[in-house]
Amino acid sequence: MTHPANDQLKDVKLYLAACEVAMQAGEEINLEDLKNKVVELCTSVTTLSADEAREFKPHLEELVGKLDSIAAGLNLQHSQVLEKVKELDVRKKANQAYIPQNLNRDNDQN
Numbered sequence: 001m002t003h004p005a006n007d008q009l010k011d012v013k014l015y016l017a018a019c020e021v022a023m024q025a026g027e028e029i030n031l032e033d034l035k036n037k038v039v040e041l042c043t044s045v046t047t048l049s050a051d052e053a054r055e056f057k058p059h060l061e062e063l064v065g066k067l068d069s070i071a072a073g074l075n076l077q078h079s080q081v082l083e084k085v086k087e088l089d090v091r092k093k094a095n096q097a098y099i100p101q102n103l104n105r106d107n108d109q110n
Contacts, residue, residue, distance in 0.1 A: 003044065003047075003048060003052060005044035005045050005047075005052075005056065008041040011041075012041050012063060013063070015033070015034060015037055016063070016070065020070065023073045023074065023077065029070070029074070038063075045060070
């Protein structure tokens with residue numbers, strides 16, 4: 001019989017693959033679901049025998065690598081979004097510079 005950690009490992013791997021696809025498409029990733037899956041896996045791993053744990057270690061190391069990759073991708077997306085927000089702010093200020101002052105005040109009040 002297989003240990004529940006094996007199925008949970010597969011589940012986390014599939015979820016991470018879906019996260020990578022979503023991230024590349026610029027879609028949102030539900031980190032709460034990921035956290036819950038990883039907590040479940042970690043809880044199961046603690047019930048492995050010493051021999052099973054040694055065999056499982058490379059799989060966990062692979063997961064850590066994938067998590068690091070996703071974290072780097074999310075950090076890059078975050079930086080890109082911040083840059084776009086800054087650009088929009090600069091554009092807004094530039095546009096407002098060409099609006100007569102009385103219209104500018106009216107827009108600021110809205």
